[in-house]
Amino acid sequence: xxxxxxxxxxxxxxxxxxxxxxxxxxxxxxxxxxxxxxxxxxxxxxxxxxxxxxxxxxxxxxxxxxxxxxxxxxxxxxxxxxxxxxxxxxxxxxxxxxxxxx
Numbered sequence: 001x002x003x004x005x006x007x008x009x010x011x012x013x014x015x016x017x018x019x020x021x022x023x024x025x026x027x028x029x030x031x032x033x034x035x036x037x038x039x040x041x042x043x044x045x046x047x048x049x050x051x052x053x054x055x056x057x058x059x060x061x062x063x064x065x066x067x068x069x070x071x072x073x074x075x076x077x078x079x080x081x082x083x084x085x086x087x088x089x090x091x092x093x094x095x096x097x098x099x100x101x102x
Contacts, residue, residue, distance in 0.1 A: 001028050002025070002026055002064070003027060003028050003030065003066050003070075004022045004063065004064050005030045005062070005067060005070060006018055006031050006032070006060050006062050006063075007032045007033075007044060007048060007059055007062075008031055008032070008033050008059050008060045009033060009034040009035065010035060014059070014060055014075070015060040015076075018062060027064070044059075048061055051072070052072050058075055060075060060079075061074070061075065
């Protein structure tokens, strides 16, 4: 079984989309919500900042893997890039732009 942890807030459309995408790809989801598991957005930000070494501004924030061995993915767009886009679409750095004539 594949595992994911998603940090979200109520009424967040991208959080719902992320959960749907994770379920479609066979992930068991552990969800942490602002207002339920975190008292405030600031409490959520400080808790995650200590883990990802940055201050998250948006939700969802997604980790793949078991809690003690999770890999930080980022937000919804990052999740799409990780699960849906072909690897070649992400390898922009490998393109030789010198071959393009302007």
